[in-house]
Amino acid sequence: MRLPQLTEARVPLTESIDAVDEFGQRRSIHIPAERDLTVYVDKRELVTLMTLGARPEWLTLGYLLNQRLIASVDEIESITVDWDVNAVSVKTREGIDRIEERTAKRVVTTGCGQGSVFGGLMDDLDRITLPQGVLRQSQVYAIVDAIRVKESTYKSAGSVHACALFRGTELALFVEDVGRHNAVDTIAGWLALQTDDVPRATGDTLDKVFYTTGRLTSEMVIKSAQMGVAAVISRSGITQMGLQVARRVGLCAVGRATNKHFLCYANPQRLVLDAVPPERVA
Amino acid sequence: MRLPQLTEARVPLTESIDAVDEFGQRRSIHIPAERDLTVYVDKRELVTLMTLGARPEWLTLGYLLNQRLIASVDEIESITVDWDVNAVSVKTREGIDRIEERTAKRVVTTGCGQGSVFGGLMDDLDRITLPQGVLRQSQVYAIVDAIRVKESTYKSAGSVHACALFRGTELALFVEDVGRHNAVDTIAGWLALQTDDVPRATGDTLDKVFYTTGRLTSEMVIKSAQMGVAAVISRSGITQMGLQVARRVGLCAVGRATNKHFLCYANPQRLVLDAVPPERVA
Numbered sequence: 001m002r003l004p005q006l007t008e009a010r011v012p013l014t015e016s017i018d019a020v021d022e023f024g025q026r027r028s029i030h031i032p033a034e035r036d037l038t039v040y041v042d043k044r045e046l047v048t049l050m051t052l053g054a055r056p057e058w059l060t061l062g063y064l065l066n067q068r069l070i071a072s073v074d075e076i077e078s079i080t081v082d083w084d085v086n087a088v089s090v091k092t093r094e095g096i097d098r099i100e101e102r103t104a105k106r107v108v109t110t111g112c113g114q115g116s117v118f119g120g121l122m123d124d125l126d127r128i129t130l131p132q133g134v135l136r137q138s139q140v141y142a143i144v145d146a147i148r149v150k151e152s153t154y155k156s157a158g159s160v161h162a163c164a165l166f167r168g169t170e171l172a173l174f175v176e177d178v179g180r181h182n183a184v185d186t187i188a189g190w191l192a193l194q195t196d197d198v199p200r201a202t203g204d205t206l207d208k209v210f211y212t213t214g215r216l217t218s219e220m221v222i223k224s225a226q227m228g229v230a231a232v233i234s235r236s237g238i239t240q241m242g243l244q245v246a247r248r249v250g251l252c253a254v255g256r257a258t259n260k261h262f263l264c265y266a267n268p269q270r271l272v273l274d275a276v277p278p279e280r281v282a
Numbered sequence: 283m284r285l286p287q288l289t290e291a292r293v294p295l296t297e298s299i300d301a302v303d304e305f306g307q308r309r310s311i312h313i314p315a316e317r318d319l320t321v322y323v324d325k326r327e328l329v330t331l332m333t334l335g336a337r338p339e340w341l342t343l344g345y346l347l348n349q350r351l352i353a354s355v356d357e358i359e360s361i362t363v364d365w366d367v368n369a370v371s372v373k374t375r376e377g378i379d380r381i382e383e384r385t386a387k388r389v390v391t392t393g394c395g396q397g398s399v400f401g402g403l404m405d406d407l408d409r410i411t412l413p414q415g416v417l418r419q420s421q422v423y424a425i426v427d428a429i430r431v432k433e434s435t436y437k438s439a440g441s442v443h444a445c446a447l448f449r450g451t452e453l454a455l456f457v458e459d460v461g462r463h464n465a466v467d468t469i470a471g472w473l474a475l476q477t478d479d480v481p482r483a484t485g486d487t488l489d490k491v492f493y494t495t496g497r498l499t500s501e502m503v504i505k506s507a508q509m510g511v512a513a514v515i516s517r518s519g520i521t522q523m524g525l526q527v528a529r530r531v532g533l534c535a536v537g538r539a540t541n542k543h544f545l546c547y548a549n550p551q552r553l554v555l556d557a558v559p560p561e562r563v564a
Binding site for chain 2: 015017019020021022023024027029031032033034035050137157158159178215217218236237238239240241242243256260261262263264265268271273276277
């Protein structure tokens, strides 16, 4: 694997502003930063993303992968972010085949709105073979607990979505963004760069588990599957198409995960109940 | 004003599915429906929206308005939804000028991810003149209370966003969708069809107030302003660009509105504190 050259552009993630509360008192609060980042591929303008800006290089890489404009990180020579001009310049090794054509068809997906995946959202689904293995209830609880104690922009400023990738029960990467598709794309970009892919789970326990604060929409489930992740956990619920996709690819989808509660929406045969709570709580 | 002919296509908004809980018990739950709706304008495919499907005709109209592909409802002759083929056919009276060119530039905005507004998101901002008037604290409380008691898909199935338009303190329209941009577009479409635009607020109180469960992103603020709405209330917070836009257009932006609490982020001089709570609550 040839790794691309990446900048490490950093910007503040929150901004302090004044707001007025219900008593008419002026209060200083933090809000998440939000900035536009225009992606250029081989000097051709592709898209403008609105992002918190935590990890713009990984975001860009993950975006290209998840839009299936590139098949592998090998195709990228460099990713250069310049916040002075809010631009990221991607240099490919050999160009992207038929880029005009492939970015022409628009499928506007749910997300929390009119998201975007360039054409053929479901096209590659049946080519995906997810890893074998089970999700353990104890693993679900450990993951929910790890997220609970995580210090985050959300805690200081709110209004962001968080995603995380777990290896076994170990938090590998935690990403927040104003858009949750950015968060999952950032994780996908980071994951594609990992060269020492040593499993952190033992036996038949699934090694990679994806966590999101947001809903399990079709796009989230597809992006998880594209990363080779066979189990997703969400604080929120699932949408109808998210469920359809999870069933189709055999992904274990768990939602409403808070404290000791959760609901397994898809493929419950992949869930091992090794930590059933002692008594039923209303 | 010439009103377009609209179908009144109806579909179920929730689906009952089985899930497995943390005790291994199978439970029947409801999840929101989610379906694709491909928009054809004068037989030309424009976009595919993922929607709950509550009000597809208003959604389509509001989408065209908010993308500024049409300037007025007068331009539309008919909107015909056919759920058998998940398509909506829009017939314009005189075509849409330069539609290829105007739908070519993509600005992918926040939403909860990579949303979509065809080019020039901020372009028309400075042309908007919002109505004069104030938002009253008592009005904020009445609106939050009206939302609280509303029966909704969210209450039965979760995982949807709600928007509402209030006239004074009266709930005029409540819309839920899997994507919140769909919800606000639906409200915009409905509002454009109203011919008896009689104010329901008296004196200098703002007549139209927009409510959303979602964050006040730039796109939500812009869409409110495009509807001629000078005050928005959210259960959630605001993003940096949402704040910038609200300040720029003079829109009163209130967030974190639950019970008697709220924060006014932008233009607090438009907020009249006529119902200050008796004592400070932590």
